[in-house]
Amino acid sequence: MVVEILETNAFGPVSRTDLDAWINTFRLPITTVMDPPGVGLRTFMTYGIRETVFIVDLATMRIVRRFNGSVAGIGPSAIAQAVTEVMRLMGG
Amino acid sequence: MRLVRSRIAAGAILLIAAALVACGTATVPPSDSAGADREDVTAAETTPGDDVPLDESPGDDVVSSDVPGDRVVAMDTVIVDAVDVRSMDAPPADTTAGAYPPGPYGIMEGQVLANLDWVGYVNTAGTAISTTLPFGPTSLQALRGSGRGFGIVHVSEFI
DSSP: OEEEEEEEETTBOOOHHHHHHHHHHHTOOSEEEEOOTTSOSHHHHHHOSSSEEEEEETTTTEEEEEEEOOTTSOSSOHHHHHHHHHHHHTTO | OHHHHHHHHHHHHHHHHHHHHHTOSOEEOOSSSOOTTOOOEEGGGSSTTTTSOTTOOTTTTSOOOSSOTTSOOOOOOOOOOOOOGGGSOOOOOOOSOOSOOOSOBOSSTTSBOOOOEEEEEOOSSOSSOGGGSOEEEEEHHHHTTTSOSEEEEEEEEEO
């Protein structure tokens, strides 16, 4: 399971137009979602700031590893680190 | 067991041979539009059962077994080709995870990630750009699938 959550638009709520632009810009072939209307910045308030990746054990939903990439866009991204770790966890 | 089967087989062959000889040489053309050279049905066999004596009971023509009825007979070992059991009918596997684990929830390693619901594009195949798929509601629980393996949850921001 891979989920991409577009949680904010410049620290404001995300619209469907924003979501579509996000997907089309990066041609994302993965599940990509946003908060539903009326709940504000729920994901941001619950999961934290951007460029964070959680690797979860789907059986228990416990966070196995957490990676924080740079909000300045410097250095390896959180997702790049996470993919390597997931491959290791799966015995790759 | 093999000796009994051999006797039965031999008896059956003798019966068939006797039936063929006893029915004479007269033949009739087949009625199933087969070639004229296939005149293998004799005149005496045009009606099913004609070759069976009226006073014969079922099993009368079967050679009786030489194995006493109170003995346990070992079955022959039957060897079959290995089959792919995945092709056999089997109960469908459980493809849904159980209820979402209870809290407390958090975002640190070792803690349980909270179940949130969202709207967007569910793309499990990964073969198409997600905007080409239907837009609709989903949740972390729904995305768990079978509950096996690991999941990656990435939060991002549009700037």
